[in-house]
Amino acid sequence: MQSGSGYIGPFTTAITLTYRNVFTNIGNAYNPITGIFTAPLKGAYMFRVSAFGHAPTIASAAIVKNGQHVVAAFDHQAQNDLNSSNGVVLILEVGDVVYVRLWNGKRLFDNASNHNSFSGYLLFPLR
Template identity: 80%
Template sequence: MKALVCILLLLETFVFVVQQQVDGGLNENEISQQISSEDGRQNPPKTDTLRAEASTDRQQYCDLGIPDIHAALRELTATVTEQKENIRELTTTVTEQKGNIRELTATVTEQKENIRALETQLREQQMFILEEMNKKDEEISNLTLSQVELRKENRDREIAFSASLMESGSGYIGPFTTEITLTYRNVFTNIGNAYNPITGIFTAPLKGAYMFRVSVYGHAGTAASVYIIKNGEKVVSAHDHQAQNPDALNSSNGVVLILEVGDVVYVRLWSGRRIYENQNIHNTFSGFLLFPLREQELCRM
């Protein structure tokens, strides 16, 4: 610090001298005289003594500051050397950190690639799952439609009926001089409404194989005989006759018929024959669809 003050004082004196030379071209004697005159005007008579003391102090101060300058320079050099070493260490550290950063950057880039690959794989899996779900939904929808159609088809196939002659009371039917169609008015079952209790006629709503059965009951003395008729043609009969035995007459028969849509089946009482009915319900007519037939199945049969 002392060295710096000394140097500043010397520089100040040097600048002053140079400035005076530039301004007036004064020589050293003139400068000294001017300084002396100015000191005489501004200071009391003791100025020379004070100037001498100040000059002596300044010289001593500067002399004392020179060793301080060398020490400061040595200290500064050591500091600079230390800072250079620190800079080298910092440079090495920075270089190492840059390498670490590059490694981290490469790792991050690799991880990003992995993440993108995983995202792509996840999207593909999601698309696959969605496609599978859509397929399952479509299969379920088709299955549901098939079930609905099957139920509807099964409902269409649910054809069956059963009926007896009289809804109430008792009595004979016949004999007649011609054959008559019997009307079984007491309906027990008529699934599909293919049987008409007013006319006594069953009309086939589907092509298929149908089972029909008829039973008759009568009293001795007059035969009890009926036919199952298909489209006006006799198919099978149920007949019983006992001229001498007073016991009741009983007979039944059945048949499986292949019917087209619109074919009719009914029961006729023979001419001259008689049947009897009461609350015990002896005379019945029934039928049902065994299974529907397609055209090719009918051809094989």
């Protein structure tokens, strides 16, 4: 996550999350400065997101494609840790963008254990 350790949010407006601890980025389609994945070729891609936080503030992160909300990982309870994940297969054209959005009023927590993650990979190319 962008801060390395501690809370991200809550903010008054939604932000794009940046994941600076990049484990694999073959082809450099993910930009760790902007937090945006740009499809290098047309195909079916699998994306996953996980969200971790501490109550009582909601922990939520959403996968967004070309500015449109697709799916969200969401957890809310009165106390203790919050943890959720979600995933989706998307058909992308060359140049389509996918990123994770932290909605306003929501908060995540991360540390060296990398509780929050975003991953994506090409399942197969399409013509």
